[in-house]
Amino acid sequence: MLRITPQYRAESVQRYFVEALCKDDYYTHGTEEPGLWRGRAAELLGLDGPVDRKSFSRLTQNRHPFKEERLTPRDRDGRRVGYDITFSPPKSVSVLYAVTRDEDVLWAFRKSVWDTMQEMEASMATRVRRDGANHDRTTGNMVWSEYLHFTTRPVDGEPDPHLHIHNFSHNCTFDEDEQRFKAAQFGVLKSRAPYFEALALSKLAANLVSVGYQVERTEHAFEVVGVPTHALSEFSRRTQLIESIASELGFEQERKAALGAKTRERKTDEFTLDELHERWSARLSPEDVAAIRNAKGRPAERVPEAERQQAQTIEAIKDNIRQPEPEPEPTSDDTSTRRTARRWHSLVSLSANNAVKLAIAELFERDAIITEDRLYEVALHLSFGKAEREQIRDAIEKRPELIRRTVDGTTYLTTHEAVAEERELVRFAKEGRNSVRQLGIDPLSLSVSKLDHYERAVLRKLMESTDRITLFKHNGPTRKPELVRAALTGLQQNGHRLVVVAPNATSAREAEQAYGVKEVQTVHQVLANDEYRSIAKNIVPKVFKTVFWVEDAGRLGTRTIAELGTIAKRTGARLVLTGDVDRARKYERGDPFRLLREEARLHSVERRVVLEQQNGLERAVDSIVHDSGGTCVNTLEQLDKLRVVADSTKVFEHAADFFAEQERAGRSAMLVTPTPGRASVLTDMVRNRLRADGKLTGREKTTVQLVSAGLTRQEMRRSDNYRRGMVIDFFQPTRGFASGDRTRVIATDPANGVWVWGKLGNAVRLNLSHVDRFTVSTVKRTSIAVGDRIRLTRRTRALIGKPINAGTVVTVTGLNPFGQVAVSGGRVLPRSLGHFEHDYVTTSSKLHGRRADAVAFVADSGGWGGAESKDIAAAGEAARKDFRVVVDDRENLVNMLAHVRPVLNATELEDDPDMVDVELSDYAHRFRKMQPDNLEGLRFGH
Numbered sequence: 001m002l003r004i005t006p007q008y009r010a011e012s013v014q015r016y017f018v019e020a021l022c023k024d025d026y027y028t029h030g031t032e033e034p035g036l037w038r039g040r041a042a043e044l045l046g047l048d049g050p051v052d053r054k055s056f057s058r059l060t061q062n063r064h065p066f067k068e069e070r071l072t073p074r075d076r077d078g079r080r081v082g083y084d085i086t087f088s089p090p091k092s093v094s095v096l097y098a099v100t101r102d103e104d105v106l107w108a109f110r111k112s113v114w115d116t117m118q119e120m121e122a123s124m125a126t127r128v129r130r131d132g133a134n135h136d137r138t139t140g141n142m143v144w145s146e147y148l149h150f151t152t153r154p155v156d157g158e159p160d161p162h163l164h165i166h167n168f169s170h171n172c173t174f175d176e177d178e179q180r181f182k183a184a185q186f187g188v189l190k191s192r193a194p195y196f197e198a199l200a201l202s203k204l205a206a207n208l209v210s211v212g213y214q215v216e217r218t219e220h221a222f223e224v225v226g227v228p229t230h231a232l233s234e235f236s237r238r239t240q241l242i243e244s245i246a247s248e249l250g251f252e253q254e255r256k257a258a259l260g261a262k263t264r265e266r267k268t269d270e271f272t273l274d275e276l277h278e279r280w281s282a283r284l285s286p287e288d289v290a291a292i293r294n295a296k297g298r299p300a301e302r303v304p305e306a307e308r309q310q311a312q313t314i315e316a317i318k319d320n321i322r323q324p325e326p327e328p329e330p331t332s333d334d335t336s337t338r339r340t341a342r343r344w345h346s347l348v349s350l351s352a353n354n355a356v357k358l359a360i361a362e363l364f365e366r367d368a369i370i371t372e373d374r375l376y377e378v379a380l381h382l383s384f385g386k387a388e389r390e391q392i393r394d395a396i397e398k399r400p401e402l403i404r405r406t407v408d409g410t411t412y413l414t415t416h417e418a419v420a421e422e423r424e425l426v427r428f429a430k431e432g433r434n435s436v437r438q439l440g441i442d443p444l445s446l447s448v449s450k451l452d453h454y455e456r457a458v459l460r461k462l463m464e465s466t467d468r469i470t471l472f473k474h475n476g477p478t479r480k481p482e483l484v485r486a487a488l489t490g491l492q493q494n495g496h497r498l499v500v501v502a503p504n505a506t507s508a509r510e511a512e513q514a515y516g517v518k519e520v521q522t523v524h525q526v527l528a529n530d531e532y533r534s535i536a537k538n539i540v541p542k543v544f545k546t547v548f549w550v551e552d553a554g555r556l557g558t559r560t561i562a563e564l565g566t567i568a569k570r571t572g573a574r575l576v577l578t579g580d581v582d583r584a585r586k587y588e589r590g591d592p593f594r595l596l597r598e599e600a601r602l603h604s605v606e607r608r609v610v611l612e613q614q615n616g617l618e619r620a621v622d623s624i625v626h627d628s629g630g631t632c633v634n635t636l637e638q639l640d641k642l643r644v645v646a647d648s649t650k651v652f653e654h655a656a657d658f659f660a661e662q663e664r665a666g667r668s669a670m671l672v673t674p675t676p677g678r679a680s681v682l683t684d685m686v687r688n689r690l691r692a693d694g695k696l697t698g699r700e701k702t703t704v705q706l707v708s709a710g711l712t713r714q715e716m717r718r719s720d721n722y723r724r725g726m727v728i729d730f731f732q733p734t735r736g737f738a739s740g741d742r743t744r745v746i747a748t749d750p751a752n753g754v755w756v757w758g759k760l761g762n763a764v765r766l767n768l769s770h771v772d773r774f775t776v777s778t779v780k781r782t783s784i785a786v787g788d789r790i791r792l793t794r795r796t797r798a799l800i801g802k803p804i805n806a807g808t809v810v811t812v813t814g815l816n817p818f819g820q821v822a823v824s825g826g827r828v829l830p831r832s833l834g835h836f837e838h839d840y841v842t843t844s845s846k847l848h849g850r851r852a853d854a855v856a857f858v859a860d861s862g863g864w865g866g867a868e869s870k871d872i873a874a875a876g877e878a879a880r881k882d883f884r885v886v887v888d889d890r891e892n893l894v895n896m897l898a899h900v901r902p903v904l905n906a907t908e909l910e911d912d913p914d915m916v917d918v919e920l921s922d923y924a925h926r927f928r929k930m931q932p933d934n935l936e937g938l939r940f941g942h
Helices: 010-021 024-029 040-045 053-060 091-100 103-122 187-191 193-210 229-234 237-249 253-263 273-282 286-293 306-319 349-363 372-382 389-397 416-431 453-463 481-493 505-515 523-528 558-571 592-598 616-626 629-638 648-664 676-692 768-773 869-877 890-897 906-911 913-930
Strands: 002-007 036-038 082-087 125-128 135-138 144-151 161-170 173-175 180-182 215-217 222-224 402-407 410-415 469-473 497-502 546-550 574-578 604-606 642-644 669-673 697-708 727-730 742-749 753-757 763-765 774-786 789-792 809-815 821-823 827-829 836-838 841-843 852-858 879-887
Touching: 002 193, 010 053, 040 173, 082 103, 091 103, 091 161, 091 222, 091 229, 091 273, 091 286, 103 144, 103 161, 103 193, 125 173, 187 193, 193 215, 193 222, 193 372, 193 389, 229 286, 349 372, 349 389, 372 389, 372 410, 402 416, 402 906, 402 913, 410 416, 410 906, 410 913, 416 558, 416 592, 416 906, 453 481, 453 604, 469 592, 481 497, 481 505, 481 546, 497 505, 497 523, 523 558, 546 558, 558 574, 558 592, 574 592, 616 629, 616 869, 616 879, 629 642, 629 890, 642 890, 648 669, 648 676, 648 852, 648 879, 669 676, 669 869, 676 774, 676 841, 697 809, 697 836, 768 774, 774 809, 852 869, 869 879, 869 890, 879 890, 906 913
Parallel strands: 469 574, 469 604, 497 546, 546 574, 642 879, 669 841, 669 852, 852 879
Antiparallel strands: 002 082, 036 144, 082 161, 125 135, 144 161, 173 180, 215 222, 402 410, 697 774, 727 742, 727 774, 742 753, 753 763, 789 809, 789 836, 809 821, 821 827
């Protein structure tokens, strides 16, 4: 793990250095080692060898270590003293060294940190301001002091093993052009931190393999083969302490570091390192100690199945991947010349190629343009212990599907596939302009009588469209369903066959209720329907042309819209894309609405609410979308839509009270929060309020809840994303399973895939090439009671009554002793229900399609979870009558409202790479500035 933490107070840094890092007791006891000067800038300053107290203190005060002069030009109060760059290996590495004292393990870790810090140093820059300039210039030098630690902070007086290295980097770098030291620009290092973390882990894995250990990849990193899992738990007491407190408080990952700082005990020199090693070994069984000591020299895993070897070899020949030459032995004194270079297996470079291919498939599913650093990061993670950065680089350079553009030293990537699908969509839209008869006629419908003069004009303009693709923008909190009902009636009365499509099941059920449509299909159902996909079935032109009315299309990406366009072209159909891309957050690549407007020159039919006619709800949402963060917050305060709760522990209580008040008033209510952890805490609070009000009655029944694992199609094809106990539900037949079957994951194997229970109770391999035929869920426990409102997340067959479609909301009316659940409508659901969720609180990512009378967006400090202004706008859109924003920090809200992640199209990288660089660089700069430096929780040292 890599953490980069700013330090502002020179006296605090000096105090830590004097009281902790420089105490002779720590050196003699061996739990920490003396610091060492590192970096090219250190050499320029004449610093070498062990860190001395005087030089360190002078640098923290922005003074030259040996001269009576200021080091950098600016010397103001509150300046950053430097950054603590801390590297920590996976827990199994620390446990391995604690038990074996193997110096090869220590060398592997230190070497990985040294190499990564050198690459970070090469990226260092400084700000250029002379002669009116305002840009960064790469300097390629830093000065830092390195401190190696072996233990955690104590828990109950005794520390656990924890290798980590602090690199305290002082805020200075030498500008050769100006021939002086200046303040360093650490922003680029922080923005590239995920890449540097992956690089350090990759180098560590390669170093460990080179000295005889084997590693296996985990979800976030890797672990050493041979170190028992329960040994990792035994030596993770501090992590478990923090996790337990965080769980009770509902904290997300962002606040755990601060929580750790507040709960840590003071360091102690009660035990020497030798004594600690004895105590650590005593906490493990003799079998565990033997297993750890025998981890070195284990035979390398065999290359799986002969057919896979053959396929990979053929692929290597096709891709012409060269095998890397052995690296020369290191010559630096620091890297220990006794090491020999790793000699790769003849097929190991295929791991680099496969990792790059998987990374490309995974990343371009959600983004049309990525940075090369991001591709390196994911590919390195996928190849820990099997490939190094140089091999990943070679594999990336040889990928024929990539399109590269470099602007100001940053390389951006897209794919020929993404460009082709955008070009094809634009071509279809252009060819379809003014090529068909008008979309509909003035409908004979009661819905028309409920429209005002302006809305009737919008309807008339929509019906007059003669394009194959029509854009209809009608979102807004006060949007009338009558407008859409009238439009759908006009389409049908004009002789069209109408197919209403929604992004997901929740949106489909909401559309059915709002528009009175009998059955709304999901996009997945349409794309999988053989009637539309088959060329043979569409050779003969249809008498009644189909119109696909795509509800909430602003949430769909270019790939999905392009696939719908292909179906429309094949079947002679038309597309009506409805929604508002400005108020909808995407989870797919590309912005098809902007692409169609700018490239195909399509005009949107829009229903707008003029400023004079806006009510408070409309004004609030409009301000969130269009105004700056500060202006928007002022508007929300003026409209009484904002609640800033000073006590962060009371934020959720305030939100739960708001929910209960709305329910008492007979209004439907919903709370929206950025992260699942917060949603779970809020749900419990809301249910407590409902029980106090008598809305929930009887006993609480604990039941199994199946929660979607949230994996993309590409992620579902990777066996390492599966965990034992996950539930697999089949909605289409595949080998050994029929539609409707359910099974559990019993084991995963990187070589042989995922194993599940078969129908005969035997272990069978899950066919990962059929990921479009099943869903993957994790298992959790939850409670339900009579009166609970639940939403089904999958089509469910009732024991009594008709099946219930996914996305349907029902109320629990009874619980029988057999575990079966009676719900509204006289239906009884099986005890194996599983796929449901309470319909009180939702996350931003699951909001689309839901609506309620009153909606509140709730977030506390540290729980934003990557939220952006579109998430708050979507919450406002979901409200029919009232909307609130409940937070504990006004400034955090201002920052979040300024957070709008740019959604770019692949063709923009080909046509205007400079614009892409400006968009993404500006976003990265603003996002870095938004990240608060937690002065209370993130202090120098552990």
